[in-house]
Amino acid sequence: MDVIVAVDENWAIGQNNGLLFTLPTDMKRFRAMTTGCTVIVGRMTLDSFPGGKPLPNRRNIVITRNPEFQREGCEVVSSPEEAVRLAKDDETVWVIGGASVYASLLPMCKKAYVTRVNAKASGASSFFPNLDKLPSWKLVSTEEPITEENGLSFCFTEYENVRL
Numbered sequence: 001m002d003v004i005v006a007v008d009e010n011w012a013i014g015q016n017n018g019l020l021f022t023l024p025t026d027m028k029r030f031r032a033m034t035t036g037c038t039v040i041v042g043r044m045t046l047d048s049f050p051g052g053k054p055l056p057n058r059r060n061i062v063i064t065r066n067p068e069f070q071r072e073g074c075e076v077v078s079s080p081e082e083a084v085r086l087a088k089d090d091e092t093v094w095v096i097g098g099a100s101v102y103a104s105l106l107p108m109c110k111k112a113y114v115t116r117v118n119a120k121a122s123g124a125s126s127f128f129p130n131l132d133k134l135p136s137w138k139l140v141s142t143e144e145p146i147t148e149e150n151g152l153s154f155c156f157t158e159y160e161n162v163r164l
Helices: 024-034 043-048 080-087 099-108
Strands: 002-007 012-015 038-042 059-063 074-077 093-095 111-117 137-142 146-149 152-161
Touching: 002 012, 002 024, 002 099, 012 099, 024 111, 024 146, 038 043, 038 080, 038 099, 043 059, 059 080, 074 080, 080 099, 093 099
Parallel strands: 002 093, 002 111, 038 059, 038 093, 059 074
Antiparallel strands: 111 152, 137 152, 146 152
């Protein structure tokens, strides 16, 4: 199981249940990496997708505390542990947010693919754990920055969980 996320300089990931930045190159990479795989997502993040619909061409496992929640194209579970059990036989599993889902499943992830945006988002309301400060995570690669996409520069980084 791996994690994929885009963060600002303060490891912020969202504001009011939405993304902080519009980066077509990052979205294209996200689609390429997760298509055909299983994604684990929180219900609020699912609601932030266009039309609140699950991501196409992926197995969508949604974590929610609401036992009544159902959505076509989704498998619904009530805990991160249940999501992991449900996906355990799948070849490639991605944790795709939001903040509480990332925080609960990060220790079980082998790799983190982090898009680092060279900006500080104002008004951010959700954050990803700062992997540079966690002893169990090590930066293993950084690609050259992509400059000036919607006025922003960013780079793709990869971290490894050294405890797994």
